[in-house]
Amino acid sequence: MQWGVYIHIPFCRQKCFYCDFPSYAGREQQMKAYTEALCQEIAIQGLSYRQKWGRPATVYIGGGTPTALPAAYMTEILTAIAAHLGTDVPEFTVECNPGTVDRDYFKVLQAGGVNRLSFGVQSFNDKLLKRIGRIHSVEEAVAAVRAAQQAGFTNLSVDLMYGLPGQTLQDVADSIAQAQTLAVQHISIYGLQLEEGTVFARQESQGRLVLPADDETEAMYDYINEKLPQLGFARYEVSNFARPGKESRHNLGYWQDVPYLGLGAAAHSYLEGRRYENTADIAAYINRINTGASAGQLEEEPTPQHIMEEFAFLALRTAEGLSREKFAAKFNRELSEVYGRTMSDLEKKGLLTVDEKGCRLTAKGFKYGNWVFAEFLL
Incomplete structure (x- = not known):
């Protein structure tokens, strides 16, 4: 894995x-x-x-x-x-x-x-x-x-x-x-x-x-x-x-939704779909480890909607973009079913390229990326 x-x-x-x-x-x-x-x-x-x-x-x-x-x-x-x-x-x-x-x-x-x-x-x-x-x-x-x-x-x-x-x-x-x-x-x-x-x-x-x-x-x-x-x-x-x-x-x-383990003060982890955060205070971190306690705690449990939104706008940060295949595999829903209208509108504005593989930011889309990402909030 x-x-x-x-x-x-x-x-x-x-x-x-x-x-x-x-x-x-x-x-x-x-x-x-x-x-x-x-x-x-x-x-x-x-x-x-x-x-x-x-x-x-x-x-x-x-x-x-x-x-x-x-x-x-x-x-x-x-x-x-x-x-x-x-x-x-x-x-x-x-x-x-x-x-x-x-x-x-x-x-x-x-x-x-x-x-x-x-x-x-x-x-x-x-x-x-x-x-x-x-x-x-x-x-x-x-x-x-x-x-x-x-x-x-x-x-x-x-x-x-x-x-x-x-x-x-x-x-x-x-x-x-x-x-x-x-x-x-x-x-x-x-x-x-x-x-x-x-x-x-x-x-x-x-x-x-x-x-x-x-x-x-x-x-x-x-x-x-x-x-x-x-x-x-x-x-x-x-x-x-x-x-x-x-x-x-x-x-x-x-x-790209790959799990990672964060170690050390203030480190974040993304493990089995959940996010954790270690204490940022150095002395508190040292004390917790030395006493056998966990340095981290579970962040607020994300909603299914939040997980989907995050998956979408993080993928869109990359040149590869948001994959139809990967989206369907993770959520058991078609990308167009959830974001079809959003993708169509952004494509008309010259901010996205949409094809059979999924969608990706255009050069203009990269320039106005934060605005594009906000459009993928459900």
Whole structure:
């Protein structure tokens, strides 16, 4: 059975100004206890699901900044994964901040079975990096990617952003050109979202955040979606582009109804049709694991309608789209019976392509994806 594992590392050196993820700076004193608790959860939960479903198809260690952990703690985690989830995982990804890795750290990751790295670069412009609170420089980002390649990694991804304060279309073009020069296999590129509780949200409420005008941000979006395919990166999801065969199998699983086990503070799981969430508080997480209690709890039981809606709009995030065959297999209903009128209306507006296989977003549909997804709410 295909399934994935997500492992959350909630530590970082500095909180980025746009980030609302469950991650914390200045918590180094908790790293040892957290690592021990996480390895214990891997041993209990990981082994249980491995015995049930076999070795996972994907493992993804994210954060936060996983590589903010000292190499010795990361080695403990990788050892626990190998012991309880299995070795030679087909796709094993670790997120890296370029300011926290070097050749020795890459050797640790490689020895632990990691075969894919995702670098949080965000921009190849030093002024922009400082403006958004990143701890690394362009030089460090370039050096980190090249060091990973020299260490033998052949499946590398970089994250970029657009719509940043002070950013121009030329900045976006330059970052894409630099990523192309580095010969990475995958690029994720996200538009800035102002999330409650972040530094940027506070600055915006105080009138101190100057963002590109809407037409400038739209020009960045258009450039990205025209240029990356020209460079050999096919768009396979709203924000993700890859060379052939280098799509993130783990992330595709989120959008294609694949079950996954979440381990660590704030990690989410999707198991046997139900969603679970671990406590986000690091101390509470450590205490629960150490006392033999479960770190997670069942989220609100979804209604059949909610399950159907989620299945539809998550599938529509991908280039493959919403499959008639998969929809019928899961719900024992025909796609057209439920969404026929919606699909027809959106097709007339140029937002969907509808055929015998199902429906997919057009280029225009990707641009107005959130509006399209809302139309699939029953």
